[in-house]
Amino acid sequence: MTAIGGGTVRDLLLDRHPIFWIARPEFLLVCLAATALTLLYVRLRIPPFRALFVADALGLAFFTVGGVQIAEQSGLSGLLAILMGLITGVVGGVARDVLLAEIPLILRRGQLYASAAIVGAAVYLLLERAGLPRDPAALAGMATIALVRFAAILWRLELPVLTVEDQDYEAADSRPSS
């Protein structure tokens, strides 16, 4: 679900039918095989936690830029293409986190999660418009996304965050939802 969720929502929004994994069910087989192999592997040894974040960053990079390219095929312009890339890249992980009743990674501080996807998608589109061929532009976009994510995790980079005194809001919040 994490792997195909974003592309599914993108295809529904763009009215692209059949949905990519209905058109090519081998995607589902790859997901099932990867799941089975992971379950087997984890039974033998616990992978370093870091590996999950590397895999997640590469998935974000790949799905986001792929989503932008499919949006371009559907004739969408800059802002919409970036948004479709963002949706393709993050919706699967958001659905996973929501099902597990966790705050999605994308909403947590110090992750630069959506930021990485947006910046990488923009890098790809700008390089392409600057005349770079499609594949190197895509590779540069993907590298940008992965690097921003790695940097955010390693150095705990953060966007400036709005700080409101929690007390005020908690006091206020207790009123209308009581």
Added chain:
Amino acid sequence: MTAIGGGTVRDLLLDRHPIFWIARPEFLLVCLAATALTLLYVRLRIPPFRALFVADALGLAFFTVGGVQIAEQSGLSGLLAILMGLITGVVGGVARDVLLAEIPLILRRGQLYASAAIVGAAVYLLLERAGLPRDPAALAGMATIALVRFAAILWRLELPVLTVEDQDYEAADSRPSS
């Protein structure tokens, strides 16, 4: 997402393509601009908490009646048009609350949230069928929604609520999900 979520689901359900914000990306720019202005404003001073509820009630009123009108354009009858209005009005806020891992406002006691949308949508449809022109009927429907919400918050109105002794259910609930 709160602003465009409901209309997006409505367009998907009605098979209206392109989705409204793909057809008119300026909607997205308005959302981005409003978000930026809000972030700037909140940095300077904390808005009264009450302002959030007023904005939410106006959004609910506007989106619900707008959703009913679009359902009418698609040829839907009374009950379905009201349901589409409800979906348009509430899904964005529900998605926001789910992503923040909160119980959606619509499911909380003493909010009359869905009730306000349903009653206002019905008021609009009835006035229109009674021969009132479209715009005053829409205005009356929107006013109904906003007023019911304000009344619910100010006077803590509630629908009669089913009370089951919690103990019984908790005891029972611990069994099958253990």
Added chain:
Amino acid sequence: MTAIGGGTVRDLLLDRHPIFWIARPEFLLVCLAATALTLLYVRLRIPPFRALFVADALGLAFFTVGGVQIAEQSGLSGLLAILMGLITGVVGGVARDVLLAEIPLILRRGQLYASAAIVGAAVYLLLERAGLPRDPAALAGMATIALVRFAAILWRLELPVLTVEDQDYEAADSRPSS
């Protein structure tokens, strides 16, 4: 929402329009009537908790096999038909649990929830391919789903579950999301 959620997502994924409850709004009236009757009944007496699980198992059986049949009508092959049955059967309940901020039943241990749906859908498809007429094959598939669910609840059957020492993961988890 629990009743129509799964079929709605299935229809969207298969691009079947109008969505089944737009094509036949009497589905919505049945849901509303059942809700009203349930609210009235519960006001008089608390139903045995067990009744909820029987109703849920029958719904899972009915919706899953119905979803497989509609996928077949749309020309989908084995794996995709089973997946569409699973989606039809479980998405409504998942949405209900997510809105109530609970871990969905389908993700809890010792429920065999998705397993029941997958096995029952496969039984239906296999019997049909073996030459059995449609209706008895469907009945056998539905019976399989209900029986697996009953067995899981009564005897607390479980699939072998992956156990990772929680401590390791909690320690690791506190790092990147801090």
